[in-house]
Amino acid sequence: MVESNFVDYVKIHCKSGHGGAGSAHLRREKFVPKGGPDGGDGGRGGHIILEGNQHKWTLLHLKYSKHVKAGNGNPGGAQRKFGADGEDIILEVPLGTIARDGETGEFLFEITEHGEQKTLMEGGRGGLGNDHFKSSTNQTPRYAQPGEPGQEGWKILELKVLADVGLVGFPSAGKSTLLSVVSAAKPKIADYPFTTLTPNLGIVNYRDEQSFVMADIPGIIEGANEGKGLGLRFLRHIERNSMLLFLVPADSPDHLKEYHILLNELEKYNPELLDKQRLLAISKSDMLDEELSKEISTELKDVPHLFFSSATRFNIPQLKDKIWQILNS
Structure with missing residues (x-):
């Protein structure tokens, strides 16, 4: 992904279409001077609709379209003719897009499937023509409903x-390097914090032409749930x-403490995240000898973990096996 092109948050001003007015037309023909009401209904105003598109991965195309306006419905006509509906506006969005109210932040809905459509803002209903209001006591109503205003x-x-797998760790834990080794993704890699500024996705090929998607999330720091760093x-x-x-580097001064800090940040942000399946992987393990590896394993005796090295490819196949096993358990 090109970092400058990845946009995962936009705020847009929407205006749905007004409904068309109903017609108050009275039928008048050469030999039928008092033909009665025949006004048609107005068309509804245009909706603003979100549609899932699996080929999109960013909201960049909406970043510069701050104002979205649907078409108004047309008025009804004589001979009970319906007015045309206003033009709908369909906004294509990536799968995983959530819609919220811009004022309250209230969750509205989520788009998760290709081609799925959900209405973000409904157009106003068209007004009824005077034909609907005739009765035995009012045979020539000269009024009709106006269309409802849009929203x-x-x-x-x-x-x-x-993504199937999310990489969680402090900055410079080796997440981007792992993604570059197991997939064709080319994330920016350097030995300083916050190299990754946007999520990167990679497709990891597995046995028998199977695969899973891995996401490299920008590094979390302690206090991320309070808005520190890039984590929030x-x-x-x-x-x-x-x-x-979870990735904790082999040269960490306290592997278990670092793991628990990461868990704590996730729990404070959303406790349900701890219900997900998880695995701890000790990265940069080419720096360890057998004795140090045993010491770390003793330290992490109650935590499922695995040692690997992206640089030497040590245990990379075993790591992929374990991930596949968890994903399909």
Whole structure:
């Protein structure tokens, strides 16, 4: 992914179409001077609709379209002719897009399937023509309903990256390097914190032409749930992952403490994240000898874990096996 092109949050102003007015027309023909009411109904105003598109991965195309306006419905006509409906506006969004009310932040719905459509803002109903109001006591009603006004307001669209495996760890834990080794993704890699500024996705090939999707999430720091570092903005992406792969580097001064800090940040953000399947992987394990590995394993005796090295490919096949086993358990 090109970092400058990845947009996972937009706020747009929406205005649905007004409904068309009903017609108050009275039938008048050469030999039927008092033919009675024949006004048709007005068309409904245009909706604003979100549609899932599996080929999109960012909300960039909506970033510069802050105002979205649907068409108005047309008025009804004589001979009970219906007015045309206003033109709908269909906004294509990536799978995993959440819609919220722009004022209250209230959750509205989520788009998760290709081609799925949900109405973000409904157009106003068209007014009824005078034909609906005739009766035995009022045979020539000279009035009709006006169309309902459309809706108007701000909406928030948030993208949660859809992936099978989410990589969770402190900055420089080796997440981007692992993704570059097991997939064709080319994330930016360097030995300083916050190299990754946006989520990166990679397809990991497995045995028998099977595969799974792995997401490299920007590094979390202690206090991320309070808005420190970059973590808060990207913690929501972890909510869409089937399992979480925690990475703690071999040169960490306290592996168990670092793991629990990461768990604590996720729990404070959303306690349900701890219900996900998870695995702890000790990265950069080429720096360890057998004795140090045993010491770390003793330290982590109650935590399922695995040692690997992206640099030497040590235990990479075993790591993929374990992930596949968890995903299909």
